[in-house]
Amino acid sequence: MDARNENKYGERALILATPAIVWLGVFVLVPLAILLVFSLQGRDDLGRVQYLWHFDNFERFVSGPYLKCLARSVGLASITTISLLVISYIFCLWLAFAARPARRSLLLLAVVLPLWTSSLLRIYAWITILRPTGIIAHLWGAAGMGQDLPPLLYTPFAVWLGMVYNYLPFMILPLYTAIDKVDRRYIEAAFDLGAHPLATVKDVLMPLTRGGIIAGAIMVFIPALGDYVVPDLMGGGKSMYMGNLIQNQFLLVRDWAFGSAVSTILIAIVSVAIYVYMRVDKPKGVIAD
């Protein structure tokens, strides 16, 4: 390829990439810049942004009770991701290796089907099931277990359940794609060499499906970290998570500067997490290609 041609390809590539670059610029970089600028400002008594250029918002975040809120969010997102990894991995193993092929697509459809209705609606369905006079409470009473059902709705358990339920398809789909692609002969070889089924999963399947695991974990962890709908509806608005904290600054107490600072912090944490993931994600082991 001569230089002239290469230049021509370069130009064409630039032209083709322009829409994406403009898109990223207008809808990602500009909003991020605005967020960063606002995070350095203050708020006047009437709730308007006051241009002060200081770091007070960040100081406020690390000195107030907000770190507790951050810890709560990271905890929730981690527990949600880990529970989903376990549940989905078992389900996908069964789906890929044990389920009858004719049923597979039907079951996969069933995984995606709930996404066709509003997630709000599905959360309200859970509220109907979990509330003190709900379906579980009725069954509990009918089974003669008395009145002492512990509270289900508006508890950390309910928030966890809602999150796991809500993000299930986002974990199953990348995991299933990865597991389904694994060459069955590796597994046969492991069995032939006398590996225990658990060892086969741990030493053969998991390294081979590493990409799917990381994709699923990222697709769940990041939105879970900023989710505010599930914690609000299933948690009863008693405990704030990062998503609620940010939402409240903008939609309730009109402290855009502090809200921007909290958003900036959240974005920074997520970016660092992804960077670490990418650094760690170096292929290991003999059979990884």
Next chain:
Amino acid sequence: MMPQNAINQSRRRFCSDILRLWGGLALTGPLLNGCTNQQDSFPKQLNILNWADCLHPDAIPEFERRTGIKVVYDTFASNEALLAKISAGGTRYDIVVPSSYMVKQLIKLDLLYPLDADRLPGRKSLMDRFLHSTFDPGLAHCVPYTWGTTGMAYDKNARFASRPKSWQMFFDGSARHRMTLLDDAREAIGMAAKSLGFSYNTRDLGQLRQSVDRLIAHKADAMCFSSDQVITALASGDAHLSQVFSGDAYQAMRENKNIGYAIPIEGASIWTDNFCILATAPHKDAAYAWIQYMLEPAVAAACANYTRYAIANALALPLIESSLRDDPNLYPPDAVMARLEELAEIGSFVSVYDRLWTELKCA
């Protein structure tokens, strides 16, 4: 969801209510014939932002039928949410319904459109005490709609040790995991302050700290913080004890006969909800038409009979169901009025409340 025939039925009921009420008003009728027939001069849309559960479901269809104006209706759950929504800009709301102190705050922020009294002849029918409001003297920017108190609702089947009458019940574990608090900084912090003997409008940092700490200490006992799900929680029996707006408690009572409402002995907050036109309203003529329509005694009374809130309209008062009109919890006698406190505009102290509220939720 309501089945279609039930909606039709309730619509018929609303129209017949209005007819019946008009009949009762035959004598004063001509006086009140507002601008409801000037159909052609209106732009054809009106955007309303109102409190949840504060309007008869057929008030809008009836308005649309009479004027040909299409109404877009949204609701909010706290004054602060309303303020945040409209002060962020970019909304196209015409009518908003802030409570007393928020009217004053919106005026300070230049968000309200000064009303032309001549275009609202129906204002004459307001009770005297609403014409001389503390938050908008002379009613230059608002027209009072309904008013009420924020007290406590309870389930009579919950077997409390004594008949609920004090805010202390929210702090003594009486209804652990079955009580709800309003998701509203001024009301919730104010209630805790009142339970400690302070004012709803306290600007004393020490008192505020104490009140918020009391809420934090008992947060785990609460089922949830909510303002717009209280009716459902009470009606279904989920909540045994709720901090609640008076009308909401009575709406829950309509579905669940075991609900009671009390104005606590320590005192409670009293407020008025008011129709205002936003300075940025794109449909000001339609907005005037709406306020004038809602001032019609028959319409105001039909709404108040449905929402159970007390009414500010003197000519509508005779049309209120007597069971509501004679209820001392809805129309408190002077002795009770004396221990009610109006939520006041607290100026720059708003940011202190906001910050404490955020801390309370984070804790």
